[in-house]
Amino acid sequence: MKNIKLTAFAVLLSVLSFNFSNANEKSKTFNKKNIYFSKPIVNSKIKKQKKSDFAIDPPKLIAQGDQFYCPQTSIKIVTDFTINHDIAENGTQVLYIQISSGYSNGFDRLELTNPTLHPNIVTSWDATSGKLRLSGTTTADIPYDDFVSAVKDVVFTNSSATANGTRTFSITIGQANYLPSTGHYYLFIPNVGVTWTSARDLATSSTYYGLQGYLATILSADEAKLIGEQASGTGWIGGSDAETEGIWKWVTGPESGTVFWNGNANGSTPNFAFWNTGEPNQQGDEDYAHITQPGVGIRGSWNDLSNTGDATGNYQPKGYVVEYGGMPGEAPLEIATSTKITIPTATPAIDPIPVCDSGSFTFNATSTAGTTIRWFDAAVGGNLLATGPTYTTPPINATTTYYVDAGCESNRKSVKATVYPTPVAPIAEKNTYTNCGPGTLTIKATSNIGTINWHTSATGGTSVFQGTTFTTPTISSNTTYYAEASNNGCTNPTRTPIDIVIYTPPTVTDETLTLCQFQSRTLDAGISGMSYLWSNANETTQQITVSKEGTYTVVVTSPENCSSTKTIVVEEHKIPQIARVDVEGTRAIIYPVKEEDYFEYSVDGVNYQNSTVFYDVPGGLQTAYAREKNGCGGTIKQFVVLAFPAFFTPNNDSYNDVWEVTGMENYPQAVVTIFDRYGKLIAQLSRFKMSWDGTLNQVPLPASDYWYALKVDDSMPVLRGHFTLKR
Incomplete structure (x- = not known):
């Protein structure tokens, strides 16, 4: 609808005065003698004239x-x-x-x-x-x-x-x-606060060199840019959805009735829309299209406003855009x-696929406006290599940059023919790596260029790692890896093998040994045919002799230089010493000088126990024994158990006929005094008389309980008790 039909151009024959929109250009008055004009006529009050009314074209x-x-x-x-x-x-x-x-x-x-x-x-x-x-x-x-x-x-x-x-x-x-x-003309008319309907009417009533005006309709990006960005104003245009909410149409000029937006997609032909971000928002009565204020969102885009817009600010109408041309019957x-x-711009296709070592490359390019494409060997000046959309290089063996333009040296573009050299076969830092027992190893290989791919086979397969240094997973048996050199896909087919040998370390067992006090002990690494190094003694034999306790280690190294470390803890065990033996009735307690958990004790020399307490020890002179459990030695100490019979039966049957204190014989100064229940002295025993027969002055005493008092010597307390005489 933007085509322009030829009509006659009109000029005024009578004396008229015109006001023009450009304030810097004064109006020009026309009369019958001056029948021409050289300024645009933008005046809504002037009616369109017929060509026959004028004499000047x-x-x-x-x-x-x-x-x-x-x-x-x-x-x-x-x-x-x-x-x-x-x-x-x-x-x-x-x-x-x-x-x-x-x-x-x-x-x-x-x-x-x-x-x-x-x-x-x-x-x-x-x-x-x-x-x-x-x-x-x-x-x-x-x-x-x-x-x-x-x-x-x-x-x-x-x-x-x-x-x-x-x-x-x-x-x-x-x-x-x-x-x-x-072929149309566009003019922004400043008019702050003008409503959309007023702007529509003012635009319709204006003419430009005889062309009928109307609120601008926009059907292309060219129009949108010229009106929105270059017209230097923000104002109304001829779009509206007042008829049906969400269906936007051009409602002015020759495009009246054309749908250009219908919600989520463009409308019918020419279906061009340039809404600002988030527009149209379809709020309330915002039914009229307006060029967005500069600085708000996308420059030159549209937003929807009510008929009046806002009273101030970014959404206050500042004027309107009038379009001239295209109305029916207009020339x-x-x-x-x-x-x-x-x-003229040359657009090269993507660079050709790189080659390995050497090759020829074919470049392609297109140009604007059908201009001749030129190929050069330099960004500026240089030699013209070829013309046309295709250029094939001679064989080359190094990466080379070429340049293409469509006639303008200033906007030449570079294209690249990439040649990658194939690297030499990898060089291993070591051909064989060893490890004692399972573990990870770091193996290395290098090449002159590119990178190293590691494989588990001499040919084929998938790379398990990429890089010059490869730390393997845990390896428990002999393994071979293969290093392959590659440079951007150019791969040397010769892979370098790198062997990994796993040695079994010597089998050793840690020990804890006893060293008897004042003695020495032989320590043994436990495996022969190896090399040895004792950490504490700095000796290199399989066995060493030590005389003090401590922790000893020996590094046992196999002929393959694979080592294990054995640890021997030597614990010194002292010979026990008895400080004393306490006797309480028939209970004896052995007190060592220093008690250790590796000591054991006995009161008969046969039966040993860990406890130092013994019960029901026979009366008389006894021996206490203390020894080290592993045979490092022991000691003895004698002690006396005084046994006081609980009763006696003086009936001459050879069983318990007398009352006597067993063990008293071991105390020459001991004296036992016997009393009856009333405290009357009945008898006195000593080393000269060791027993009582139950008589007083050879007269048998009656069956009853009697009391005793034993004084061993002046250093010991008196022991008291009682016993029964039975008849």
Whole structure:
């Protein structure tokens, strides 16, 4: 719907005064004698006129100059330019040149060269809109010929070495932005706070050189960029979903009724939408499309607002965008023309697959605009190797970089032919590694380039590790690994074997041995035919003799240099000494000088026990025994057990006929005094008389209990007790 149909251009015949949207350009008054105009008419109060009402045709701009351009150079935007005009109209005040598509802000620029050759022309560059303004030094009209001469000296430059794509230059004598791809004109009208419906009506009532205005409709990325980014304003456009919520249509101009968004997908042809992130949010009555405020989200994108928008801030309407052209019955204006430049760019395919050692490579590339592709051996200058989309190198044996462009040296791209040399066979740090018993080993191999792959077989199989140093898993038997050298897939087929030999270490058993006090002991490593090293004695024999306790270790080394360590703990056992023997009745307690758990005791020399306490020891002179359990020796000590009979029966039957203290004979000074129950002295025993027969003055005493008191000597306490005389 953006095609432009030819209609007649209209001019006014009566005296009228016009107001223009560019405040820097004063209105021009027309009367019957001055029947022409050189400014765009943007006035909603002027009715469209028929061509038959006017005598002067509008100027017609014709430009040539579709060219190729190399970045970081300058090029004139036209190769030829003319303005055909009515003889009654010789000039105008302003001419605009705009980069209307492909514009790269910050890199692209238009400027007038040789300004001294154009003394009546001044220029102003607007980097935001990509527009160069040519005007006179006074308010008087500038002859068309002067503008023609100046346009021929306007040049385009781009400062980026990586620039690409196409730039379209629109040349127009009107203030509105001209887009060659649509043939339409676009003008932002500032009007803070204007509602969408008012903007729609104002746009519809305006004209531009006789073209009917309407709120802009956007059907392509080119239009969106020109209106949203280069128009220098934020305002209403002609989209709405007021009819059906969520179904957005263009409702103004020739595209009225076209669905461009229907919820989650684009609508019908041409289905172009450029919503800001999260838009449209379908909240409340936000039914009208609006160019988003610069700095809010995606530059030049759209958001949905209510008819009034916000009263202040980012979502307050600042104006509206009017589009001219394409209405039914309208003829296209020719007050604008365009040229373009194309930056020829070569796009190489991915680099060819690398080869091993040597080979030939074929490169492919495509270019924009059908320009000739050139292949070189240097990034700048160099030798031209070939032209065309394909280049096959001669055989090469080293990695080489080539370069390709489509006519511009400044944006040559590199391509690489990669040659990897095959490494030499690996060199092992050691051909054989040994280990005593199961364990892990660190084996090493190197090559001149690349890396080392480790295998468990001489050929085939999968690598178990990659790297020059390989720490094996635990190995318990003889094993061979194979080192393979590889450089980026270029593999030497010769694998280097590395043997691992597992030796069995000598079998030794740790011991704990007893060393008798004042004696020596022989220690034995326990296995013959080996090498020995005793840590404590620094001796190298299988056996050593020691005379003191301690922990002794011996390293036993086999002929294969595989070692085991045996530990012998030598514990010295002392000979026991008896300090004393205490007797309590028939219980005897042996007290050693120092008690050890390896001592044992006896009171008969036959039966030994760990306890030092003995019960029911016979009366009389006894012997206490203490010895070391492992035969290191012992000692004895005599002691006396005094046995007091609990009763006696003096009936001359040879059994218990007298009462006597067994063991008393061992104490020459001992005296036993016997009393009756009333404390009357009955008898006295000593070494001279050792027993009592139950009589007093040879008269038998009656059966009863009698008491005794034994005084062994002055150093011991008196022992007292009682016994029974039975008849």
